[in-house]
Amino acid sequence: MATSARQGPYFCGIDAAMDVVTGKWKSLILWELQEHGTRRFAELRRGLPGVSEKMLVQHLREMEEDGLVDRKVYPVVPPKVEYSLTEHGVSLNAALESLAGWGQARIERIGADKISVEAA
Amino acid sequence: MATSARQGPYFCGIDAAMDVVTGKWKSLILWELQEHGTRRFAELRRGLPGVSEKMLVQHLREMEEDGLVDRKVYPVVPPKVEYSLTEHGVSLNAALESLAGWGQARIERIGADKISVEAA
DNA sequence: TGCGGTACTCACCCGAAGGTGAGCACCCCC
DNA sequence: GGGGGTGCTCACCTTCGGGTGAGTACCGCA
Numbered sequence: 001m002a003t004s005a006r007q008g009p010y011f012c013g014i015d016a017a018m019d020v021v022t023g024k025w026k027s028l029i030l031w032e033l034q035e036h037g038t039r040r041f042a043e044l045r046r047g048l049p050g051v052s053e054k055m056l057v058q059h060l061r062e063m064e065e066d067g068l069v070d071r072k073v074y075p076v077v078p079p080k081v082e083y084s085l086t087e088h089g090v091s092l093n094a095a096l097e098s099l100a101g102w103g104q105a106r107i108e109r110i111g112a113d114k115i116s117v118e119a120a
Numbered sequence: 121m122a123t124s125a126r127q128g129p130y131f132c133g134i135d136a137a138m139d140v141v142t143g144k145w146k147s148l149i150l151w152e153l154q155e156h157g158t159r160r161f162a163e164l165r166r167g168l169p170g171v172s173e174k175m176l177v178q179h180l181r182e183m184e185e186d187g188l189v190d191r192k193v194y195p196v197v198p199p200k201v202e203y204s205l206t207e208h209g210v211s212l213n214a215a216l217e218s219l220a221g222w223g224q225a226r227i228e229r230i231g232a233d234k235i236s237v238e239a240a
Numbered sequence: 241t242g243c244g245g246t247a248c249t250c251a252c253c254c255g256a257a258g259g260t261g262a263g264c265a266c267c268c269c270c
Numbered sequence: 271g272g273g274g275g276t277g278c279t280c281a282c283c284t285t286c287g288g289g290t291g292a293g294t295a296c297c298g299c300a
Contacts, residue, residue, distance in 0.1 A: 014220045016223035018147065019223075021138075023257085023258095028135075042277075055258060078268080079278075080277085094218075101215065103134055144288070161246075172289055172290075174288080175289075
């Protein structure tokens with residue numbers, strides 16, 4: 001199953017962090033939630049151009065299981081679900097910041113294209 | 121091809137860093153080279169229990185292309201090749217350190233098993 | 241003389257990650 | 271009253287990462 005089955009034996013901390021962060025969209029979800037504080041499902045979908053609903057649900061479930069995001073369901077008539085970062089999610093994001101800096105430098109070094117997310 | 125074809129458009133720095141670091145053994149290779157400075161192919165293989173030769177070669181080639189490792193071939197009669205980190209490799213490792221710290225904390229939090237590498 | 245080591249390459253296979261498209265239960269708005 | 275939005279689930283399919291095992295050219299050592 002996709003749910004759980006993680007938490008395998010690790011070689012080192014990197015392994016453990018990677019385990020939680022790998023997945024095409026997870027770091028982006030983390031970022032999106034960090035930026036906006038709280039987002040509804042459809043807002044996240046719109047914020048991550050190209051993500052499929054299935055993957056978004058799946059990643060969110062895994063991240064919830066890993067204690068990174070908080071899922072709050074409002075039992076209202078048009079469904080409403082809000083996602084936000086837990087303290088672990090916030091600290092993971094902080095830990096990713098130096099990596100983001102390195103990646104940014106790499107982008108400039110190799111002159112890769114960048115998809116602007118902040119616009120639109 | 122596995123070689124190049126990376127450097128696709130990125131959403132953010134994390135993407136770019138992840139692109140370079142994903143691969144089952146890459147972070148371990150980074151770590152191993154950081155610890156030992158310079159390693160021969162067979163030394164790396166022995167240092168990473170479970171890695172297949174194919175994956176080791178493949179990852180090393182990609183990391184060489186990405187400018188993370190330096191490959192020095194000695195044209196001697198029993199082949200001799202030495203791998204070491206470039207400055208970019210070293211700085212990537214530094215950027216990974218906070219992530220490693222987070223992962224370490226997570227390991228302790230969830231009480232996961234850990235494969236000891238420093239022993240043996 | 242033949243086995244093991246050195247640093248690989250090549251061909252093949254498997255399973256998981258991720259994408260596609262449909263359906264659902266209920267509502268509001270035009 | 272039907273089209274669109276809300277948050278999903280399910281089934282199917284493709285792609286790709288990674289593993290397996292063989293082969294290679296040459297050597298040193300027992």
